[in-house]
Amino acid sequence: MSQPVNHPAGIYLAEQRPDAGESVLFLHGGSAAGWSWTEQAEALPDHHALIPDLPGFGASARHPWTDLATTADELADLVRERAHDGKTHVVGLSLGGVVGVALAARHPDVIRSVFVTGAILRGVRGFGRWAGLAQIRLFGSPGYWRTMARAYRIPPDTVDLFVTTGLGIDRDSVRRMVPEIYAGVPARELDGLRRLTAPILAIVGEQESRTFRDALDEVTSRAPHAAARLAPGMHHIWDVEDPELFHSTLLHWLTTGNPSPALLPA
Template sequence: MESGPAGAESILFIHGGNVAGWMWRGQAEALPGFHSLIPDLPGFGASAGESWPTLVEVADALADLVRAHGEGGRAHVVGLSLGGVLGVILAARHPDVVRSVFVTGAAVRGVRGVTRVIGLAQIAVWGSRSYWTGLARSFRLPADSVDEFVTTGLGIDRDSAGRMMREVYDGVPASVLDGLRGLQAPLLAIAGEREPRVVRAALRDVVGRTPRGTAAIAPRMHHVWSAEDPELFHRVLRHWLARTEASPELRPA
């Protein structure tokens, strides 16, 4: 999906791993002065028929999208969860297309132990409507988003999702993250205060590698806080886009 005025600065919105580009619709509509690029990643949404390749290949394709459709071949990169991981990889490999980076819930360290086992086990029930309905409740999605969330979930290519999830759970190699050392654009990495410790700990893996990086905590928020408190998310994002500094509503990490 592409929207907003031609000639305005572009934002590339990268969705999470249980949804599709529609998760960013409200945020894009609330930023009418920007040109928005909101793709569906391979295996998800309108791209459910496309097989998931690798994180690096998807990040490279997103960079090509920005070069082809972004204003001046550049964009502000915004990503949550899987989208946050991809935003980090994109910035590390293609700093030339990046105006700024705003990522949250980017578990670049990977996921181990019981959390990994439970996460992978869920793939077996992805064809169940009750699973997606329960997941919507756990994510605290607003009522008007639940039907679209469930429909999107039931349409996700299970094999693609399994490959994607295993790759994310393995973590982003240090050799890829080290590309952030050449990123001159400002970067803000956020974790919700109530996210798993591994997500909060990963902030230093991102921010510690980039010369203009800032880490912050979203107070009281869980992983999908763009749905949990969309107004807070929008205020924080708008502040970043206007000033490239962390909103005072966030807490330093």
Template sequence: MTTFAEVHHPETGSSERPLVLLHGGNVASWMWQPQVAALTDRMVLTPDLPGFGGRVGEDWPGLDMVADDIVARVTGHGVDGPFDLAGLSLGAVTALRVLARHPDRVHSAFLSGAPLIPAGAGVRLISRLQLAFWRAPWFWRAQAMAFGIPQDARALYVAHGLSVRRETASAMSTEVSAGGVPAGIGRYSGPLLAIAGEKDTAAVRQSLAVLAKAAPQAKLRLAPGMHHMWNVENTALFNEILRSWLDGTSDPRLLPVPRD
């Protein structure tokens, strides 16, 4: 398993706001390598969530405590003011807790692939089957193919998946599967971009409407032709869209999602 630094300093002096990137479930901060390489003009922080990556031995403490942990770690690295926040999948769900609990610390939020609809019986059954095959390498290879992860990134995805404790995955999955938007999200009134891959699951795409009801300022978009982990599926597209958002605009290639 490779390690990935938590703090990435700009190549030269920068006045840009720091950016915090929150990784998805069953991966770790290393998933952001393609983005860190393209964002050398600002400080970028890529913390591992408890139970993943360099913190694989830690228990999953619950989303609220994970959100508090993220802010504490960012502050510990000298970032006392507002930062930009981006998260994918579990990282997007966690980012919503950061917005709800620490709204004054986030200037803008870029969220992709947040599952917010309570899991149905079929999804819960699949989750139980996944836990049953958790130690099987073929299971992780199949997951990598389903998520559209490029061939050169699959070995790392499989290796890390096998390192995550089943107890961590079960606790995290149970909490995320409950769905919903955290209480207090209305305290955050800053810029919010919510994205789903055009080829992501129906539940993730439908979750955009759930978020819109709780956060009226949210811009709802689909990433054309993309699956769930599109930061590695199409690195150039993801990086350009993220860069546009950090610069204060919404990339026109994103597909608008009508509000109900």
């Protein structure tokens, strides 16, 4: 059962099994909130789960997103306060993947390992950038979020929650966050990965575009203990597309520190 915590920084946090083993910080994508990680966290009974709503999302909607660096710094404070021994494994998807990499680059001392997928570290350009920015004006439409739920294959029993979360996203935060993420993480920030002694695994769905695959090099060229893999047959939100594959891959990483043999070379 999750236990809500009101962190002084203003980020809402849900915790599972605070008396269990090593901590795992779950960072959600840009169309959801922490609730999207509930089942994956529950499937790790031996781990202490930290599940925040990122600034501007979910129960943190009133705590605005300012910039990526500030978000990473706030999460580092949260880890030092709540994680066992002040260190955590990081699991991030999409926006959460970008935030997870930024956290590891800025605060390598709080990291046990990093598992990120679909992190667009080089940003988005061309038509994809234009389309993504244009969609912000639709965030107030329930129909838009129901269309997105179908596109992401959101399970029927969580569609209403997905729509409610989308409608509740702080629009001003999104207007700051999306252009920043689409511009890519600056090289000077990513260079912090050179100080990371913990292992990091960067994954892209096999069916994702070249934009995502190209970003893998931003990790593997910097972090001393980095690996890159493809999730076979998967698209962007593959924790929903194939939750069993995602869980087995994540569990293998947490227990061995090595990429699952179910993944493909990148």
